[in-house]
Amino acid sequence: xDADAADAARDRQAELTKPPxxxxxxxxxxxxxxxxxxxxxxxxxxxxxxxxxxxxxVVDRGVSAYPKSVTRAMLRNFAAGGAAVSAIGEVVGAETxxxxxxxxxxxxxxxxxxxxxxERIGSGTADLAAGPAMSRADAVASLSAGVRTARTRLSEAGxxxxxxxxxxxxxxxxxxxxxxxxxxxxxxxxxxxxxxEETRAHKVAVVERALATNGLADGGEPDVGSxxxxxxxLRRVGGYEVGFLAGVxxxxxxxxxxxxxxxxxxxxxxxxxxxxxxxxxxxxxxxxVGSEPGHAVQLDVLDLEPLxxxxxxxxxxxxAALALAxxxxxxxxxxxxxxxxxxxxxx
Amino acid sequence: xDADAADAARDRQAELTKPPxxxxxxxxxxxxxxxxxxxxxxxxxxxxxxxxxxxxxVVDRGVSAYPKSVTRAMLRNFAAGGAAVSAIGEVVGAETxxxxxxxxxxxxxxxxxxxxxxERIGSGTADLAAGPAMSRADAVASLSAGVRTARTRLSEAGxxxxxxxxxxxxxxxxxxxxxxxxxxxxxxxxxxxxxxEETRAHKVAVVERALATNGLADGGEPDVGSxxxxxxxLRRVGGYEVGFLAGVxxxxxxxxxxxxxxxxxxxxxxxxxxxxxxxxxxxxxxxxVGSEPGHAVQLDVLDLEPLxxxxxxxxxxxxAALALAxxxxxxxxxxxxxxxxxxxxxx
Numbered sequence: 001x002d003a004d005a006a007d008a009a010r011d012r013q014a015e016l017t018k019p020p021x022x023x024x025x026x027x028x029x030x031x032x033x034x035x036x037x038x039x040x041x042x043x044x045x046x047x048x049x050x051x052x053x054x055x056x057x058v059v060d061r062g063v064s065a066y067p068k069s070v071t072r073a074m075l076r077n078f079a080a081g082g083a084a085v086s087a088i089g090e091v092v093g094a095e096t097x098x099x100x101x102x103x104x105x106x107x108x109x110x111x112x113x114x115x116x117x118x119e120r121i122g123s124g125t126a127d128l129a130a131g132p133a134m135s136r137a138d139a140v141a142s143l144s145a146g147v148r149t150a151r152t153r154l155s156e157a158g159x160x161x162x163x164x165x166x167x168x169x170x171x172x173x174x175x176x177x178x179x180x181x182x183x184x185x186x187x188x189x190x191x192x193x194x195x196x197e198e199t200r201a202h203k204v205a206v207v208e209r210a211l212a213t214n215g216l217a218d219g220g221e222p223d224v225g226s227x228x229x230x231x232x233x234l235r236r237v238g239g240y241e242v243g244f245l246a247g248v249x250x251x252x253x254x255x256x257x258x259x260x261x262x263x264x265x266x267x268x269x270x271x272x273x274x275x276x277x278x279x280x281x282x283x284x285x286x287x288x289v290g291s292e293p294g295h296a297v298q299l300d301v302l303d304l305e306p307l308x309x310x311x312x313x314x315x316x317x318x319x320a321a322l323a324l325a326x327x328x329x330x331x332x333x334x335x336x337x338x339x340x341x342x343x344x345x346x347x
Numbered sequence: 348x349d350a351d352a353a354d355a356a357r358d359r360q361a362e363l364t365k366p367p368x369x370x371x372x373x374x375x376x377x378x379x380x381x382x383x384x385x386x387x388x389x390x391x392x393x394x395x396x397x398x399x400x401x402x403x404x405v406v407d408r409g410v411s412a413y414p415k416s417v418t419r420a421m422l423r424n425f426a427a428g429g430a431a432v433s434a435i436g437e438v439v440g441a442e443t444x445x446x447x448x449x450x451x452x453x454x455x456x457x458x459x460x461x462x463x464x465x466e467r468i469g470s471g472t473a474d475l476a477a478g479p480a481m482s483r484a485d486a487v488a489s490l491s492a493g494v495r496t497a498r499t500r501l502s503e504a505g506x507x508x509x510x511x512x513x514x515x516x517x518x519x520x521x522x523x524x525x526x527x528x529x530x531x532x533x534x535x536x537x538x539x540x541x542x543x544e545e546t547r548a549h550k551v552a553v554v555e556r557a558l559a560t561n562g563l564a565d566g567g568e569p570d571v572g573s574x575x576x577x578x579x580x581l582r583r584v585g586g587y588e589v590g591f592l593a594g595v596x597x598x599x600x601x602x603x604x605x606x607x608x609x610x611x612x613x614x615x616x617x618x619x620x621x622x623x624x625x626x627x628x629x630x631x632x633x634x635x636v637g638s639e640p641g642h643a644v645q646l647d648v649l650d651l652e653p654l655x656x657x658x659x660x661x662x663x664x665x666x667a668a669l670a671l672a673x674x675x676x677x678x679x680x681x682x683x684x685x686x687x688x689x690x691x692x693x694x
Binding site: 019023065074082086092192193310311318328332336338342344345 | 365367412413420438439655669673683691
């Protein structure tokens with residue numbers, strides 16, 4: 001964090017043609033983004049929503065309202081620009097980077113104008129309620145793929161947003177959130193795509209079994225050492241898209257690029273990234289608080305104050321994409337407004 | 348309100364490639380906008396922020412941190428694109444329509460690329476604490492100018508946002524809000540541009556005096572008949588920009604164009620419009636709740652649930668402009684997302 005850049009931004013805010021403080025949180029955001037970017041007038045050029053998709057073996061246990069094949073169909077939909085995040089990205093002037101991090105079956109081929117980046121770790125994970133979701137090598141590979149993507153494809157982005165798709169991944173997010181925050185599974189497991197209360201209760205049982213099976217049932221202490229090993233947690237109850245997005249957050253932070261967190265699945269990725277390295281935390285930015293109950297728990301752990309609550313529970317990066325309008329407004333006012341001196345107003 | 352269009356929009360929402368309800372409030376907004384526009388897929392083309400400026404005689408009583416001349420300087424700043432609302436308008440893809448509704452002195456001439464529409468009612472109002480702010484003819488003229496502007500210059504706009512500028516106009520807004528809602532002046536009078544508590548207390552006294560002088564002190568019953576006459580309230584304690592924006596709301600509603608309310612001054616205009624005709628209410632849309640205390644009172648009266656709270660207190664339409672991103676996202680997802688059938692997902 002560049003305190004000099006933040007101070008210079010604060011000084012500039014006081015000169016802009018508005019009563020001091022009258023843009024409220026937008027002013028605070030502009031100052032914070034200046035400090036993060038090391039630029040008194042941060043530009044947020046090339047805002048990009050990274051949408052990573054993968055499949056999950058746990059879906060075979062009936063935790064979702066949709067079959068696994070929907071992940072593949074939706075990946076094609078992202079590529080064709082027909083998804084919610086595609087439309088919101090257009091409104092806020094953000095690019096969408098669509099990534100296959102490990103969808104079930106062969107690589108997804110598309111005809112659409114937006115290509116799909118192939119960062120496949122595997123053809124879906126194993127059932128985390130029966131054992132580890134993936135190998136240690138694949139957990140590291142998913143993180144590495146995200147870091148690499150951040151440092152190459154996002155190198156020109158002034159801000160990134162995390163998005164995802166993967167049938168079953170709110171179950172994965174619940175397991176990760178319980179393991180990394182110590183929260184009770186029942187508290188962090190929601191209806192996801194919209195299952196009924198009976199199925200949600202089954203989902204809680206699946207999460208509890210996943211944690212027990214993987215030695216994570218005691219409030220987030222994996223049995224691999226004295227401290228929580230987030231890579232091990234990811235390996236046991238994570239997913240490829242979650243690891244990938246955690247890597248994106250780590251890589252972006254290393255490049256001083258702020259990262260907007262979306263819903264409960266990208267929130268789980270943020271928890272993993274935060275546990276991997278404390279360097280990530282300052283670069284994590286809030287968007288909304290969604291209706292999945294684990295999301296508020298994550299935001300509390302990460303100390304992120306949401307910008308709005310529209311009762312979203314879609315994922316894809318939809319809420320984070322919408323929040324880009326607020327971050328862009330904060331930086332655009334900061335950069336483009338005239339000063340009192342420039343318009344000849346004496347104070 | 349076109350219930351058939353709203354029903355068709357609701358049906359379409361159920362077909363889009365997302366779990367039903369997962370876009371939360373965005374879905375409700377899309378359905379509501381469909382009903383308002385009478386179009387199952389409302390487009391919100393040419394979103395426009397109307398920024399009307401005028402001066403106020405009450406400023407001579409020391410109710411603001413800034414002199415009257417700042418209104419004129421800021422009007423030029425809007426025209427040059429150097430104000431907060433200019434920058435936010437750019438981010439959300441909205442045009443800014445800048446109107447001189449009665450700035451002190453001669454018409455404002457500008458060199459900037461954005462012209463200033465001349466709808467001047469007069470050269471600032473009279474001191475509302477000493478008597479009526481304007482004549483009955485001017486009150487009607489300010490409303491008429493707004494209606495005319497809505498029906499001509501905004502005829503192609505799918506959505507409009509209300510913005511304003513006028514040193515002293517939070518005092519005017521407080522008086523109007525007290526008169527039209529019956530709320531106590533102390534409850535609806537805030538620091539405005541940022542005056543200290545002593546000056547705010549003085550401002551409350553000025554508002555109380557304005558209400559008493561103008562026969563509006565008894566909880567919103569002007570002494571002109573058995574019911575509140577909003578034109579008479581506007582004449583006595585209003586302002587030219589407030590009347591103009593009330594007229595814009597009335598004209599937009601007549602054209603079935605939704606109108607996004609900004610802060611406490613455009614909120615006062617919305618109260619006036621709502622009192623003039625009940626036809627306006629369905630077309631008033633919320634944006635934020637600001638830090639001026641009268642704003643929450645207005646939103647409560649108008650039954651508007653804010654989309655966000657960023658502690659804004661600038662006016663200009665800044666919060667309403669930012670909210671346009673949310674409305675555009677609601678309609679763009681609704682219009683552009685693929686259906687399950689289109690992407691070949693069986694349900």
